[in-house]
Amino acid sequence: MSNALDRWFGLSAAGTSVRTEVVAGGTTFLTMAYIMFVHPSILGAAGMDQGAVFVATCLASAFGCLVMGLLANYPVALAPGMGLNAYFAFTVCGNMGYSWQVALGATFISGILFVALSAAKVRTYLIDGIPSSLKHSIAAGIGLFLGIIGLKNAGFTVDDPATLVTLGDMTKGPVILAAIGLAVMTALFAMRIPGAIMIAILGVSGLGFVVGASDIDFSVSLPPSMGPTFLEMDLVGALSGGMASVIFVFLFVDLFDTSGTLVGLAQRAGMLNKEGRLPRSSRALMADSSATVLGAALGTSTTTSYIESAAGIQAGGRTGLVAVTVAGLFLLSLFIAPLATSIPGYATAPALIFVACMMAGGLRDVDWKDVTEYVPAVVTALFMPFTFSIANGIGAGFIAYAAIKLLSGRYRELNLAIVAVAILAALKFAYYS
16 A cells, blocks of 8 residues: 555655655644634525535535645645635625525636636636736735634624724623634644644633533534535526626635645745746646535535645645545544534634734735835725625725826736726726625
C-alpha cells in the first residue's frame, strides 16, 4: 500500500512520507472543521434544514478534496466558503428576498460556468485583468461583512433607529460567552495549536451547556436525511433577469478567491514553477468548480479552496494525499450531525469575527501611496458590510476604480475587464438596487 501511494502521489519525489502526509491532513482538517458547525447555522438563517446542510457540507467537501488530491495532487482542502455562504443567506435570501432554492440554482449555474472557464482557460485573462488593489480589497471586504454578522450574532451590536447600530447588552450570558470564545480562539491560534477555532467553538459550547445557556447533543448517530435540500435547486428562478448579478458574484468571488488561495499556498509549499506559475492549475480549479456543482445539487453554497490548508503544508504536507486524508475525515464526521447542528450561535459567532480579522489583512497589500488605487479599494471594503452585500461592494469598487482612473487622466490603466464589470455594476444599481 505504501509503495502504491508513493507511486500515485510521488511522495518520495516530494520529499515526504505517508505518515507525514496523513498527519498534515489531520492538521488541515482540525483547522477547518469549524465549517461543519458554522455553515449549517448560516444557511439555516435562509430557511434551510441544518441537518441536510451538514450532510451536504461534508459530502461536497469530501468530493472536492478527493478531486484535488487524486487529480491535481495538491495538499489543498476544500469546503463551502465563508463569505459566499453569508452572501447566499443574508443578501440573496435576506435582503433580495429570493428563496434558498433559487439561490442554490444560482450557485449551480455559477459552478457550471466555472467548469467551462477552467476548461477553456479563459480564467487567466479574467484574473490578470482585475487590478491587484481590488482583488485584495474584495477579500478584506468579505471579511468585514463576516465581522458585522459575527458581531450581530454574538450580541455585541444591535440595531438602533438613531445610529443604525449600537452596543448590545454586554452583561448577557451569551455575549460574555462569545467574548470568552473569541479571546480563547485568538490565544490558541497565537500558540499555533492546530484546530484553534474548532477547540474554542466546542469549549464555549460546553461551557454554555454547563451554565445552562444552551442544550448540546453529544450523541453519535447516522447522518440526517438529505431529502430537504437534495436536488431542490430552482434553475428556472435562477435564470430570471434579477439573478444575473448574483450568479456573477458567486462566479467572480469563487474564481478569484480560489486562484489567489491556490497560488499563495503553492508559493508557501515551493510548488510554483520557474515562471512563478501554478502547474496543473486547470485540474486544481476543476476540483473547486466541480465541487461547487455537486454541492449545489446536494444543498450547500459555493465550495472553494481553504487557506487553512497552510497549516497542513506547515506540518510537512506536499502532495494530494493530504487532501485525500481530509476527505476521509469529513466522511467520518457525518456521524456527529447532532453535535454540529446544536452548536449555539454565541459559540460560532467568534469564528466569524476571527476569520474576519484574518481576511481584513488583505488591505495591507493595497498600494497606499496611490490615491487612485486605495480609494476604490476602501470603497469596496466599506460597501460590503454597510450595505450588507458583497455584490454592492464589488460593483461600487469597480465603478469607483474606472471613474477615478478616467477622471484623473489615467485611463490607459483601464482594461476591457474593468470597464465591462463597471458598466454591468452601474446597470445593476440603476435597475436592480
